[in-house]
Amino acid sequence: MPRTLANAPIMILNGPNLNLLGQRQPEIYGSETLADVEALCAKAAAAHGGTIDFRQSNHEGELVDWIHEARLNHCGIVMNPGAYSHTSVAILDALNTCDDLPVLEVHISNIHKRESFRHHSYVSLRADGVIAGCGVQGYVFGVERVAALVGSAQADTQS
Secondary structure, eight states, X not given: OOOOTTTSOEEEEEOTTGGGTTTSOHHHHOSOOHHHHXXXXXXXXXXXXXXXXXXXXXXXXXXXXXHHHHHHHOXXXXXXXXXXXXXXXXXXXXXXXXXXXXXXXXXXXXXXXXOGGGGOOSGGGTOSEEEESSTTHHHHHHHHHHHHHHHHHHHHHHO
């Protein structure tokens, strides 16, 4: 049975330092907290008949383990990999195992207007879409895009 919004949550993963959202560099990342982001994502998923599984870790291996879990139990992934965007081949390799899941990469700030080392993302090599510079609303866009992609996949299997 294909995983849908009705029978599997969207995995939303947050990388290092996002636990300090609202406290760390608010001039770049805004004043909303990670709890605020979770509430926005839950509301967006519910509007499409779905739920979320929202997590944050400062540890690369834990994020990899969660991606492995998502490939078996979730209908899509929305991920803000934080600084791991620019360094983690391990996260890219894990995402590459999720062949049938939509993956959306989210960045609160516009990484292309920042330091040059932030302009490259390994995660982008697998992502079905990249949302950057839209603040925490980018997460909502990610959830909505996963819902649209899962909906398209459902329509394809019903045809």
